[in-house]
Amino acid sequence: MSKDGLAESYRKTRSVTVEICDPLEVEDFVVQPADFVSPPKWHMGHTTWFFEQFVLLPFRDSYQVYEPSFDKIFNSYYKSVGDHWKRDRRGHLSRPTQKAILSYRAAVDEAVLQLIDLQHFPPDIYKRIELGINHEQQHQELLLMDIKYILSRSPIPIAYRPATDPGTMQSKRLQYVRFDPGLTEFGDNALDGFCFDNETPRHKAFLYPYHLANRPITNGEYLDFIADGGYRNPLLWRSDGWDFIQKSQDKSPLYWNNLDGQWQEFTLNGLVPLDLYSPVSHLTFYEADAFAAWAGARLPTEFELEFAYGNASIESSGFLEAGYLRPHVFSQGQEFYSLTGNLWEWTTSAYSQYPNYKRPEGALGEYNQKFMVNQIVLRGGSFATPKIHFRNSYRNFFYPIQGWAFTGLRLAKDVA
């Protein structure tokens, strides 16, 4: 990518973040109604701090720190660059104000664009800015997850955006597509473009034949699971999952609400009647896994999905560019529906490092590797993922209880 291309990509990414927040009131930028949510203004500050900390300070001698106190507030978890404000107290801070953060963004943007514009522009800087752009794209998706949660807490119904109807959905017959991989290569080596370190190195793995469902599970099917006592039958659940729902008293997915016998779902378009043909979303891993057990199937592994992405004829629709801020069923080629760009699909794969993985040097070694325990890989990208941000080898990861993310459920089966 050229200098101009990079500057353009930087400008665009930075402005998308601001656009995502356009529908918000000032007060919406501040609150943190759950530990796993960050206030939108924190996202706006943190993505800016990332460029300041990892691009401007190391590569721009003349750069003066914008405001020293921001360093603690907007550092997420990089222990190597100093103390950080506790995650679960991000909503305790009223300052800096949203307005002050916009000024911070403007100042950093100016400095970064000047840096790009310099005569001699070493590849190291290029890579860092590219990482910063990809980092901000990740936060755009997190922003939408957090905004949804924040608006959902209000006793006064709030829609983030008016609905954009993707058309009438109909029931597509659930069918299984067979794959026979054998010894295959997975991952990426970033030879032709950016990838995260957790996708590397490209490596061989042996995969048995498997069946993958042609479409995601729908709200209607999940309702059948509930009606059949899914939340009351411990034999369907992982032990930790069963304990979790005993404590949380969950009896349906996050955002579902049974009002006088009518199921409703809180969406980015506000509270709407539950759409039975829409893909079920916001499941925890435990819920997705219990449904699979009930259905006599299982969740796919991360490699089964990666192999399918590369070996089925997938037409790339979906993703953020499709403009629907909701999951839906759309055709992607002859066999599959909504395989990528719809919802992050839970896998059975624990998030861990690939063979011969090398952790990056320095502070950016903290980006991914230290999270490789207790979390689970999700694959496929969602309606909130920019298409350019996605690759077949892309690994997202969440804790098994994190149903607030845009998660989805697709079944797989052994070839017995």
Added chain:
Amino acid sequence: MSKDGLAESYRKTRSVTVEICDPLEVEDFVVQPADFVSPPKWHMGHTTWFFEQFVLLPFRDSYQVYEPSFDKIFNSYYKSVGDHWKRDRRGHLSRPTQKAILSYRAAVDEAVLQLIDLQHFPPDIYKRIELGINHEQQHQELLLMDIKYILSRSPIPIAYRPATDPGTMQSKRLQYVRFDPGLTEFGDNALDGFCFDNETPRHKAFLYPYHLANRPITNGEYLDFIADGGYRNPLLWRSDGWDFIQKSQDKSPLYWNNLDGQWQEFTLNGLVPLDLYSPVSHLTFYEADAFAAWAGARLPTEFELEFAYGNASIESSGFLEAGYLRPHVFSQGQEFYSLTGNLWEWTTSAYSQYPNYKRPEGALGEYNQKFMVNQIVLRGGSFATPKIHFRNSYRNFFYPIQGWAFTGLRLAKDVA
């Protein structure tokens, strides 16, 4: 008080609440950095809801509820008028916005003032509006306590207002004034003006002779207590107090901060060097009580203070009208310094009902009586209390751990 007087008092009280919030940014209205703090916008809504719920709805047939969802959000704890939003989640709500709440205030103000203006205006309404005014005055003081806490959390130092220097303080010699009450009357019957039900009925109690300190304990004296190992000596503390500081790891009062050996205190004027001659404030009951044990004295009872207010020649300075948003040492007649209108002084008296107390009928019976367990009476009013709001019989009450309030410490002794 005449109709005009009531309308004037209503208008003034309502506008003071808004003025108190003048220095705030929108974001400051939203956050709840601790369970015991309420977001300023919640206070603004709740005091308005109080008039809507207890004045407009019962006494104005034509009145239409402003917005039904506010009923849940702005009800503090009145179970008899419906469900209320959980106290520790007030900071989870971004909506209604501060602007929307100002509109709510304006609409309710208009309706209340119209009601006052009516031809026939029964005494019941009068009393309810008077209660609402006193209720809002209580929240003005709570607002200042909460604003102080909110601003104190910021890593970026924030002053609520620039300092107004009450003049150089000097050490006043600590002396004890003796009182010999015997069988005496306490409390109020609201014969000549408003009082809360917890001050009633006026009743007899027998009080032994006692000594009361002429002035509050200062920061400097409290520093001596710390230096002498006060926080490390369990014999000075109540059992629950000792357990509390083991868990909280408190080693000095809230808002004190030792920066490289220099003590600083966060105040409504921002972070300032600790003033050794200023009265110590923001103590928990446990801290105040431990200091008294260390000093070979004790805290007074609530009646010992009430008796002193009525039987010493107290000139009424201090209170909100003095214009200092901080404790200080000022003379109140010949014997006492800062006895009223300075800080709410901890007593040894558990908050309970007076002999022959009658709980008010209906929802307003929830105003005071249900809190008469586990809390402790504080007396005297503070620099944040409007003078008109105070009476000698006034009983404030907090849990023993609530040092975030404008609390103070005055010693007493037995006459052995």
Added chain:
Amino acid sequence: MSKDGLAESYRKTRSVTVEICDPLEVEDFVVQPADFVSPPKWHMGHTTWFFEQFVLLPFRDSYQVYEPSFDKIFNSYYKSVGDHWKRDRRGHLSRPTQKAILSYRAAVDEAVLQLIDLQHFPPDIYKRIELGINHEQQHQELLLMDIKYILSRSPIPIAYRPATDPGTMQSKRLQYVRFDPGLTEFGDNALDGFCFDNETPRHKAFLYPYHLANRPITNGEYLDFIADGGYRNPLLWRSDGWDFIQKSQDKSPLYWNNLDGQWQEFTLNGLVPLDLYSPVSHLTFYEADAFAAWAGARLPTEFELEFAYGNASIESSGFLEAGYLRPHVFSQGQEFYSLTGNLWEWTTSAYSQYPNYKRPEGALGEYNQKFMVNQIVLRGGSFATPKIHFRNSYRNFFYPIQGWAFTGLRLAKDVA
């Protein structure tokens, strides 16, 4: 009391503790199924440690500590004599064994009795041994409370002792007896016998006329309260009490159990059908207080009970000597039933110090005073209190949530 009398009293008290534990299996001595319960072997060790620490070590030069590690284990809360094992971990210790503790008891008993037998026996020692005896009597009652709780946890029903039927109970009509105290004296000065420091000094207080119920509230009456929605009506409860039952999900007293529509109660005689005519017991303060509100009455103050004990003609039956390990309704003179020696009756009086109270010097100053906050006074003695241990001025105290004690409920009313 003579030397011989003291030795006799010591021997008797020490052997009663062992007798109380006779029905237990070794395993019963070890467990701590709730933080507020202590394992029986801890009680046996602690009461012994009390004599070692406060009698033998200070007054017997030649005495060698029995086993240094016991000092930490069996110190309950006396910070002035060293670290103590955390209360909520008493059940984590399997050692010392019950057998080892019995050896410890024997060794200390021998040394104490030798000390009593000495030629010169100063009054100080006498008082300490008397305190140790009274201390152990308190623990005998606690032992029975804890044993009951321990046995109640078993899924296999266990009776501590076979039932001793106090005879058929009948409904006694609830009537109120009026008292007109005025200015009166309360408390004790230990002029003629032992009393605890929390009962001193004898002092004047003014008491308004009041009505006191002639008998305790029964299980049947409490059942009416439940049936009438008592646990669902927040207006009957203190605010903290309502929060407590929301969290605990309590819907009936501790030890009550509704099995297929039949109410049962776990007693020291095992699980029995609920006796409707028996006094209700094991209430928290919040439950007792809510019942009183439902009944249009209130709880008495501690002084109203003390005055009644001294001014009604009370025949002293009840107490441990009566041999019934359960509450029951028995006549005590012409007016009252089960006024003393039946159940510790909750009062509205917060536990605090009397006017001109002096805390004892040294470690024994920790016996009572440091608990004088957050707790509530109970009066009257229970079926588990030795008669000799009781005085009209006796003040027991528990936290408002501690329904595991042998608590009871008697109503009072104002004379309006």
Added chain:
Amino acid sequence: MSKDGLAESYRKTRSVTVEICDPLEVEDFVVQPADFVSPPKWHMGHTTWFFEQFVLLPFRDSYQVYEPSFDKIFNSYYKSVGDHWKRDRRGHLSRPTQKAILSYRAAVDEAVLQLIDLQHFPPDIYKRIELGINHEQQHQELLLMDIKYILSRSPIPIAYRPATDPGTMQSKRLQYVRFDPGLTEFGDNALDGFCFDNETPRHKAFLYPYHLANRPITNGEYLDFIADGGYRNPLLWRSDGWDFIQKSQDKSPLYWNNLDGQWQEFTLNGLVPLDLYSPVSHLTFYEADAFAAWAGARLPTEFELEFAYGNASIESSGFLEAGYLRPHVFSQGQEFYSLTGNLWEWTTSAYSQYPNYKRPEGALGEYNQKFMVNQIVLRGGSFATPKIHFRNSYRNFFYPIQGWAFTGLRLAKDVA
């Protein structure tokens, strides 16, 4: 295996459990000083219940349940066969007594041995009894882990057994052995003997070349890690691990204790000076993983260990039969020290199901599969594992925080 062989194996396993408990006092059988520990008497009851529930009740028509209440108490987690007593409350129960449990064991033993002795003895029963035997062997090891923890809590030092010195240990040079597996088979199909379902099916996987350390890490090496600030450097730790040690305040492994500058370790032989040449044990996964990061290496995967067991010349010493109840360094062939039968070595492999795994039908499907999330595989067997219980494909699993198990640490490296 013949009927006689099975009966013999049953008898032997059952008696070993009792022998393991021989050194205990009755009180030691009762306590549960941490949630992850079970009281020894619970293990004795649970292993018995397992035979009653899964052998006698399904296969012996005439069998009468020994005591219905035991079903709830001794069911560990089999939801399909009814409610079970909460795990963290096992130490709340004093009953049934240890003696009563021994009677229970005797009655079940008699019935099982009669069943084995029957004329027609179908293979299903055989397999169930074999599973019960292997289950009890697992609990023998857990018993030793729990006994160690229980005894360690005592302020009075207690040795489970006197030390049996494995001889002077010397420093063995740490060297790495290279393996080049490629596409290989792992797991077991139980064709020639018992294996657990989590080891099945045998399946292919591709493994890159790797280096495996010839010996475990020693206490002395771990001390170097501590001295070098290992517990203070967040960059060495997984994010969850760092959070964990901030909260737990761990600064050394469980059972280590620094007394006046001298390191001591609590062992099954009591408190002893830390042996610098002994393998470090009782690490959490986080500690083991942080050490590896500090050492510039990594933990092995479970397959790297399984491959090494099968492809190096390992002489089988170690295990329970060696008679040392402690880790030590012993030669196992030419290359490796203490590779199996010493300590369960942490791997980087999340515990999950093998390709084409089938969960067993019925209640025994709950044995393993429902734990396949959030846990980590450990391999190799320990000094507390009976040799017959071990296979190269054996997968143990614990949560990453469970350092109370007999865990160990061996390094691996990539072949770069």
